[in-house]
Amino acid sequence: MDIATRVYNHKWKIDPIVRSLIDTDFYKLLMCQSVFRNKPDTEVTFSLINRSKAVPLADLIDEGELREQLDHIRSLSLSRGESTWLRGNTFYGKRQMFRSDFMEWFEGLRLPAYHLERRGDQYELTFEGRWPEVMLWEIPALAVLMELRGRAVLNVMGRFELQVLYARAMTRVWEKIERLRPLEALGIADFGTRRRHSFMWQDWCVQAMREGLGKKFTGTSNCLIAMRREVEAIGTNAHELPMVYAALAKDDDALAKAPYDVLSDWHEEHEGNLRIILPDTYGTQGFLDNAPDWLAGWTGMRIDSGDPAKGAEIAIDWWRSRGEDPMAKRVIFSDGLDVDKIIQLQQQFSGRTNVSFGWGTLLTNDFRGLVPDDALAPFSLVCKAVTANGHPTVKLSDNPEKAMGPADEIARYKRVFGVGEQERLKVVV
Amino acid sequence: MDIATRVYNHKWKIDPIVRSLIDTDFYKLLMCQSVFRNKPDTEVTFSLINRSKAVPLADLIDEGELREQLDHIRSLSLSRGESTWLRGNTFYGKRQMFRSDFMEWFEGLRLPAYHLERRGDQYELTFEGRWPEVMLWEIPALAVLMELRGRAVLNVMGRFELQVLYARAMTRVWEKIERLRPLEALGIADFGTRRRHSFMWQDWCVQAMREGLGKKFTGTSNCLIAMRREVEAIGTNAHELPMVYAALAKDDDALAKAPYDVLSDWHEEHEGNLRIILPDTYGTQGFLDNAPDWLAGWTGMRIDSGDPAKGAEIAIDWWRSRGEDPMAKRVIFSDGLDVDKIIQLQQQFSGRTNVSFGWGTLLTNDFRGLVPDDALAPFSLVCKAVTANGHPTVKLSDNPEKAMGPADEIARYKRVFGVGEQERLKVVV
CATH class of the missing domain: 3.20.140.10 (nicotinate phosphoribosyltransferase)
Structure with a gap:
């Protein structure tokens, strides 16, 4: 310097x-x-x-x-x-x-x-x-x-302790990338901005993914990194849209319609790969059962809570029930992914639909087990419209561990959206 | 930059x-x-x-x-x-x-x-x-x-492959250091210049040893690193002295005396911790059996071939037989060391004599298994007076795998120095 x-x-x-x-x-x-x-x-x-x-x-x-x-x-x-x-x-x-x-x-x-x-x-x-x-x-x-x-x-760490910490973390990321490399037809993006270890670390992970996976690495959700590294900026929409639209609904009828109003507004603005349904805000099954037919024409679905394999099966079944070919559709997995789950889902669904992954915290912040007391392990921090x-x-969502809001409102939403018993899954990140 | x-x-x-x-x-x-x-x-x-x-x-x-x-x-x-x-x-x-x-x-x-x-x-x-x-x-x-x-x-490696290669090698060195850290009364120096991976890498290893081991790291054999990093420069003498002195001997009597002439010259010049016997050039046992009494007054012995534990036992027995207290002496192990062997020898001999280690190639060049075909594994390269x-x-030496010279001369030396059957040990580095 x-x-x-x-x-x-x-x-x-x-x-x-x-x-x-x-x-x-x-x-x-x-x-x-x-x-x-x-x-x-x-x-x-x-x-x-x-x-x-x-x-x-x-x-x-x-x-x-x-x-x-x-x-x-x-x-x-x-x-x-x-x-x-x-x-x-x-x-x-x-x-x-x-x-x-x-x-x-x-x-x-x-x-x-x-x-x-x-x-x-x-x-x-x-x-x-x-x-x-x-x-x-x-x-x-x-x-x-x-x-x-x-x-x-x-x-409080020494200079060499720090070097070795990052050496271990780099090795871990690279070993994950090496395990992903042989997967046929893989498409995976970095979704790890919010709970990253640091900007420099995320930037390193993105570059490692690009060198290690070539065209299988489809881009990053981070605009600054996308701009500087000249890779694709990736992402469509999130729960905050239906959550706020729903909160603004005047009555139960308007509430039941709110999630579709969001996508109707989106439909006017965006086409193709930006038309991705996020169906789980108030329960995936009910959302799809009651969805208007024009939604079946959308390109894909993002699975962000619940058992991801079940979510993908529900998506495929729903497309078939609406006369759509799942092989012309895309399923994007983005919830708590790590390499084992990615490999398993890719093997399970590639050939039945197009599969993509938005890999978040366990790409950009997997420092688990690298310091005493696991003091660098990522944890489940969110910032939401309340x-x-x-x-x-x-x-x-499709996992009651991720539910949020006042108890009486949760009960009302469950009634309006016809959500029954849900499987409870541990939230790591 | x-x-x-x-x-x-x-x-x-x-x-x-x-x-x-x-x-x-x-x-x-x-x-x-x-x-x-x-x-x-x-x-x-x-x-x-x-x-x-x-x-x-x-x-x-x-x-x-x-x-x-x-x-x-x-x-x-x-x-x-x-x-x-x-x-x-x-x-x-x-x-x-x-x-x-x-x-x-x-x-x-x-x-x-x-x-x-x-x-x-x-x-x-x-x-x-x-x-x-x-x-x-x-x-x-x-x-x-x-x-x-x-x-x-x-x-032929990519930028991130290289980063991860060094990340893995750093992690490996640091894990070795972490295993050495708990050893009581450890004294260990870097002897890895000749077969190092590179100067920068050796320099890194020395700094990692200093941070990781504190006073248990006693210094480096490399003068440039000792100067720049302000650590002790370590080392005494090597086989080339008795080898050349022996080659210059006019007859078998002079040959038998040559290894002691070397140390006699050294005795005049150096004291204390620089008076370290390297006894194995023509077989440790015979060298010690025939050694003059003043050599028993020297500070220590370096064990550089053969089974190191056996070598240390021979040293301790010899000091006792000459009326010396092994607890006032020092044994320096320097042959093909890695962390398992260091721990084992330290536990076996600390308390019976003073123990030091000169850690060479497997400190400064342990890239085993890190690239395909093990193409970076260190190997046994030497440069000797011939x-x-x-x-x-x-x-x-105490291992026939390390013997060198013309066959007839080897036979003559074995006769003159009374070297019989020797245990054959694999030479890794």
Whole structure:
């Protein structure tokens, strides 16, 4: 490193974890544009939820450091090069994916205020305001908390201990990649931004995937890495759309219709590989049973909770029942994947439909067992919309461990969406 | 890296493997000074000997590249800082270990010519001339051949394959260090210059040993690393002294006396921890049985061939038989060590004598099993004095697999030194 670089680095008050507004998931920007167009004035609250209560975040992370990192994110704005890339790049084969009015708004955006308070050994971290602004906090907030918790562990390690830690983690990632390499017709993307070990580590994983898997590596959900490494930006939509649409529903009839309203809005905007159904927000089986026929024309389905093999069987059966050929469709697995599960699902479903994988936390943060007390193991941290225009949101999913919302609202949603007994599966990440 | 550094690197015709005359073992310099004083005009031939015939060095290493590296070594001379360090540093507690006349000679030294010829799939590489000059070729010549063979394998690997290769090798070294850390009263030094993977790798291993073992890491045989990292330079003497002295002997009586003449010259020059007997050149048992009493007063014994536990028992028995207390003595193990053997020997002999280890190739070049066909596994390459003033040299050692010299001379030496049946042990490195 030259002297100027070193002196430049000294000028940083902190070592920022998130240094760009597009260091976020691509689907956030797609959804943000959709919200900006369809529901711009919705007032929402997003809240941090640590599903791993055994990890005492407020004991591990200094509140001052956390504020510095969050404040730094509030100082970020879209750079000229980032804007040019978003405006000019081809996403999913389409130019000008982001419209001018959205880009102008995004170029002027600063993230809104946050509310941070310690509660016992956890932090209460919430974001309130207009949906298109608040929603962009989710990914950077998670990445900051994950990385600050990691830094607390790394700070007390020696230089060679650190080298060997990363050597072991690199070896582990590469061994996973070597196991994936022989799989025929594999298509796998990095979905690991939110709970990554760090930006540099995610960037390393993406490059390793590219070198190790070639065309089988289909891209990354991280826009900044996609831009810098010139790989595809990957992602479509998430639970927050049906959750907020549902919370805004005036009555039970409107509630039952809400998840389809989301996809109807999406249908108007997007085609082809961006038409991916996320069916599990209020139970996959009921969602598909009651789905309008035009949805069967969509390209694929993302399986994000419950037993993934069962989910894929349900998808295939449903396409067949609607006269669609599953071999013309795509199933995207994205829930808690690691290499064993990927290999098993690929072998089970390739040849019956097109299979893709969105590999998240266990790609970009598998430091399990590498330090004493497993203090770097990833854990289940999320940041979700909890209210919309004052109404609480609800998520059921295909695994009751992932359900969220007030108990009475959960009961109402289960009734409205006809969700019965569900299999309870352990949530690791 | 800054632009100037990058441009500077472009100016290198080659990437030199050995960049300093003190990138060599400390004992070479001690022996060189002894030879410079006692036998300066001896004419010797040193020759490369690849004991691993299955490794076709001439197929793996380009002759032109080999010549470039050897030519580069011939262009080296002692730098001002290196000279200052050798003159001013404390070695084994002693200042001015190297006398002014030797240093003046060394400051003017360039290594003499080499003779290189391809023979089948091997190289014949020999060095002829005055002993104090020629002897300094041994370590850099071995390091060059080892590293060029490694580079041939590394050259075809991708960037991430390389990262992961080193990640695995680092992890392996660190796991070895972690296994050594709990050993009480451990004393271990790096002896791995000659068959190291590369200079940078050896340098890394030394730093890892220092961080991982603290005071249990006693230093390195490599002078350049000792200087730069400010650790102890370690080493005393080697087989080349008795081998050349023996070859110069006029008759069988003089031959029988030769190994003791070496140590008599050494006795005049050095004290304390530098008085380490290397007893195995012509069989340990006979050497000790016939040794003069003053040798029993020496500080320790280095076990460098045969079964190391047996060698240590012989040493302990011999000290007792000469009225010496083994707890006041030191046994240094240095033959083909790896961590299992180190732990076993430490547990077996600590408490009965002082134990040290000189850990060589399996510290600085354990890349076994890390690439296909085990193409980076270390192998048994040596560079030895083969003639002195026209007479062939002979080495027997305590393992017939390590014996060298013409058959009739080997028979004569066995007779003169009373060497009978010997246990044959596989030589790995």
